Amino acid sequence: MTTAEFGGKTVFISGAGRGFGKRAAELFFSQGANLVLTDFDDTMVEQALAPYENAANQVVALAGDIGNEDTSLRAVKLANDTFGALDIAINNAGIVHDQAKLDALPSSTAEKVIQVDLLGVFYAMKHQIPLMLKRHEQTGNQCNIVNLGSAAGLMGSPLLSAYAAAKHGVIGLTKSAALEYARKGIRINAVCPAFADTAMAHEAFDRSPHGPQEAERRLVAGVPMQRLxxxxxxxxxILWVCSPANSFYTGQTLAIDGGLTAF
Ligand SMILES: NC(=O)c1ccc[n+]([C@@H]2O[C@H](COP(=O)([O-])OP(=O)(O)OC[C@H]3O[C@@H](n4cnc5c(N)ncnc54)[C@H](O)[C@@H]3O)[C@@H](O)[C@H]2O)c1
Incomplete structure (x- = not known):
């Protein structure tokens, strides 16, 4: 990757206040991208904006629940009003539920996870794609959507059934949309991590009845590389998927999982 291959691109990232979203924003920004950031509420948006105090002309943000269609509508409008374009969208915001067998998982929890993790990605792409089609028509350049899937979207995940269902759904959306827009200048892929060293994973360990250390030990024991x-x-x-040099890559699920899905 060259150092400025995202220079002048407008990049949308949901869940940009922490974790993968925050770090992706930093790396795209360091390569010259304009940023449109979202997160759940004002506090998380402040966290997302904190590294860019002196870059107000290059970074904008809004608060909103990605499970509400209106948040995606507003985010795309913000990108268009501010930068006149959308080149890259990283649909990253997501939640996980506590581990439970299916019959013990509250239906309200399953509905919430599907609303945020699956419908949130559907709403996002629905509103991002028209602006990307316009961008491609005007410039001939490819646009990119990366959806955050999960290893749980590639295999059965005991005790995480609703999360796994939502993430399998994200892969179905990703592949279907990739086929629909393959000749229209939009590459659409999913990056599928196994457990990673973010607050999401550590909060789940903290809530485990086994205690955080034992929960993490049990979890990484199943990963061939035996770590997060x-x-x-x-x-x-995520950046590699979006690289302009990667121009024949679409409809794929890229597992970053220490070998987990190789079984
Ligand atoms: N960390 C892991 O182990 C792991 C593994 C596989 C997949 N993932 C996926 O990667 C993505 C990012 O995970 P992370 O570990 O960085 O998580 P994280 O919890 O550290 O960060 C997620 C961000 O999304 C935001 N968010 C959550 N719900 C939202 C909503 N309804 N509307 C708007 N924003 C919302 C949060 O406020 C937070 O800033 C998620 O989609 C997650 O499912 C994570």
Whole structure:
């Protein structure tokens, strides 16, 4: 990757206040991209904006629940009003539920996870694609959508059934949309991490009845590399997918999982 291959591109990232989203924003920005950032509420948006105090002309943000269609509408409008374009969208915001067998998982929890993790990606792409089609028509350049899937979207995940269902759904959306827009200048892919060293994973360990250390030990025991992914290992893959040099790559699920899905 060259150092400025995202120079002048407008990049949307959801869930940019922490974790993969925050780090992806930093790396795209360091390569000259304009940023449109979203997160759940004002506090998380402040966290997302904190590294860019002196770059107000290059970074904008809004707060909103990605499970509400209106948030995606507003985000795309913000990109268009501010930068007149959208080149790259990283649909990253997501939630996981506590581990539970299916019959013990509250239906309200399953509905919430599907709303945010699956419908949130549907709403996002629905509103991003028209602006990207316009961009491609005007410039001939490819646009990119990367959806955050999960290893749980590639295999059965005991005790995480609703999350796994939502992430399998994200892969169905990704592949279907990739086929629909393959000749229209939009590449659409999913990056699928196994457990990574973010607050999401550590909060889940903290809530485990086994205690955080034992929960993490049990979890990584099933990963061939026997450790969590680092944030950068996942985010570098996201940038690689979006690289203009990667121009024949679409409709794919890229597992960053220490070998987990090789079984
Ligand atoms: N960390 C992992 O182990 C792991 C593994 C596989 C997949 N993933 C996926 O990667 C993505 C990012 O995960 P992360 O580990 O960085 O998580 P994280 O919890 O550290 O960060 C997620 C961000 O999304 C935001 N968010 C959550 N719900 C939202 C909503 N309804 N509307 C708007 N913003 C919302 C949060 O406020 C947060 O800033 C998620 O889609 C997650 O499912 C994570």
């Amino acid at each position: 992914a680092t944030i950068d290992e996942v985010v570098q893959a």
